[in-house]
Amino acid sequence: MKVTLSKYAGFCDGVNRAYEKVREIALDPRVKKPIFVLGSLVHNNDVIKKIEKLGVKKIDFNGSISEVVDKLNGEIGTLVITAHGIGPKIFEIAKEKGINVVDTTCPKVIKAQRLAKIFFGRGYQLVIVGEEKHKEVQGIYRWADKKAQIISSVEDVENLDIKDNQKIAVVSQTTQNKDFVDRVTEKIIARYPEAEILDTVCLTTKNRQEEVAQLARENDLVFVVGSAESSNSNRLWEIAKNINNNTHFIERLADIKEEWLENIECVGITGGASSPQWVIKDVVKYLERLN
Numbered sequence: 001m002k003v004t005l006s007k008y009a010g011f012c013d014g015v016n017r018a019y020e021k022v023r024e025i026a027l028d029p030r031v032k033k034p035i036f037v038l039g040s041l042v043h044n045n046d047v048i049k050k051i052e053k054l055g056v057k058k059i060d061f062n063g064s065i066s067e068v069v070d071k072l073n074g075e076i077g078t079l080v081i082t083a084h085g086i087g088p089k090i091f092e093i094a095k096e097k098g099i100n101v102v103d104t105t106c107p108k109v110i111k112a113q114r115l116a117k118i119f120f121g122r123g124y125q126l127v128i129v130g131e132e133k134h135k136e137v138q139g140i141y142r143w144a145d146k147k148a149q150i151i152s153s154v155e156d157v158e159n160l161d162i163k164d165n166q167k168i169a170v171v172s173q174t175t176q177n178k179d180f181v182d183r184v185t186e187k188i189i190a191r192y193p194e195a196e197i198l199d200t201v202c203l204t205t206k207n208r209q210e211e212v213a214q215l216a217r218e219n220d221l222v223f224v225v226g227s228a229e230s231s232n233s234n235r236l237w238e239i240a241k242n243i244n245n246n247t248h249f250i251e252r253l254a255d256i257k258e259e260w261l262e263n264i265e266c267v268g269i270t271g272g273a274s275s276p277q278w279v280i281k282d283v284v285k286y287l288e289r290l291n
């Protein structure tokens with residue numbers, strides 16, 4: 001069996017940076033303990049278990065700052081902000097309560113947040129293209145003082161409620177499908193020709209998406225390694241599945257069903273930005289041994 005591994009599979013720079021930072025502070029006696037991560041550091045259970053073993057705990061977070069405020073009243077030494085980022089309020093609250101904050105927001109997400117803040121401050125109506133409930137989108141929304149309109153489909157453009165003379169700026173969730181964002185922004189421009197389109201799709205995401213399309217075209221079967229919670233892994237699966245119906249979403253090696261591999265000669269493998277290299281390697285090794 002021929003096995004082709006995506007050169008972009010596995011942790012992206014932003015996730016790797018967050019993961020390494022958390023490992024570093026967990027082992028550093030100078031960092032205030034206990035350490036809590038606000039939400040999932042990475043949408044991957046194996047990674048979460050690894051950092052739990054280092055004594056790092058998770059605070060469940062669904063975007064509601066008021067819930068977090070209550071939890072912050074407990075014994076928190078250090079609070080980690082994940083690569084997905086968060087709104088500005090949490091930094092203020094943590095400061096008031098004397099909680100040490102370690103911010104691992106990905107620089108590309110910070111760019112989207114800052115653009116949201118700047119354009120909102122200049123009087124623009126901000127439009128965010130992304131999944132409304134996603135943590136990154138919720139963070140960007142808060143940097144525009146919760147006044148942004150969020151759209152998640154081309155059809156949603158019809159529902160935008162914007163006055164004729166209002167200036168518009170559009171940002172997108174960094175992990176959105178670039179083609180989808182292009183289709184949405186084309187429709188926005190058709191309706192509001194003066195809209196400012198701010199390119200915030202992460203290049204890592206774009207490269208992965210282009211490559212998975214190629215893997216889907218060139219292989220009998222494609223495995224996308226990721227967690228069901230991972231937005232970018234789901235996008236990869238959608239892209240590959242549209243091209244090659246023999247595409248399977250797996251979280252780890254144990255999810256592979258032997259019957260999927262009957263009469264298969266070549267397999268393409270990719271993984272989302274939150275899929276650790278060690279999980280992807282297990283899958284590659286297993287398939288290579290079938291030769």
Ligand code: SF4
Pocket residue numbers: 012013014015083084106107108109174175202203204205232273
């Ligand atoms: S996918 Fe891109 S924007 Fe998101 S964390 Fe990774 S590098 Fe940053």
